[in-house]
Amino acid sequence: MPLSVDFFDRWASDAYYCAPMADTLIPDYVDARKIFAQQTLIEGVLPISRLARFSEAILSNEGNVQVSLQFLLDDSFRRLIQGSLQAQVQVTCQRCLEAMTITLKDQFELAVVHTEEQAQKLPKTLDAWICEDVKLVLAEVIEEQLILCMPIVSYHEEHCIASLEFAAKQANKPNAKQGEQGSDSPFAILQKLKDK
Numbered sequence: 001m002p003l004s005v006d007f008f009d010r011w012a013s014d015a016y017y018c019a020p021m022a023d024t025l026i027p028d029y030v031d032a033r034k035i036f037a038q039q040t041l042i043e044g045v046l047p048i049s050r051l052a053r054f055s056e057a058i059l060s061n062e063g064n065v066q067v068s069l070q071f072l073l074d075d076s077f078r079r080l081i082q083g084s085l086q087a088q089v090q091v092t093c094q095r096c097l098e099a100m101t102i103t104l105k106d107q108f109e110l111a112v113v114h115t116e117e118q119a120q121k122l123p124k125t126l127d128a129w130i131c132e133d134v135k136l137v138l139a140e141v142i143e144e145q146l147i148l149c150m151p152i153v154s155y156h157e158e159h160c161i162a163s164l165e166f167a168a169k170q171a172n173k174p175n176a177k178q179g180e181q182g183s184d185s186p187f188a189i190l191q192k193l194k195d196k
Ligand SMILES: [Zn+2]
Pocket: 093, 094, 095, 096, 097, 098, 155, 156, 160, 161
């Protein structure tokens, strides 16, 4: 297999492939006509700030997603992405409504097809990713997988509400944290994203 990869003009650095680093930015997009046949492995990070939809479901868009994407053709010449991702994100604890950090970690396999019709013909074991263009936008793939692996609700492991009630009593303001779960809460937004 050839090791060099022709991306679009804006991604011209072969150095990335010679010396991959943990914090290398992954390219915005790749050429779907070539990347599968070349069995390219892309590893690096994607800033969470670039993922507008996903950012709505979390408290802070700081930090990166660690990404590994292996592109290949299977025995039936289907175009597959075998990927994994990991990210630490801030969400709201649904017990105490304070911020908490959770680690999202997921592995996925996607068959990249051109049309909805092709997607329907895939074996049930394969999830489809529809890409009508030759331009396969990696951030869209990662963002979707992040949303899918995000838990709907998260709780602190320790008994956060007990310590919070204690703090509220100390401050003489019971129930100070109620009423924050309106329709614009990250919780509600995530539910909407997953329902799409
Ligand atoms: Zn909590």
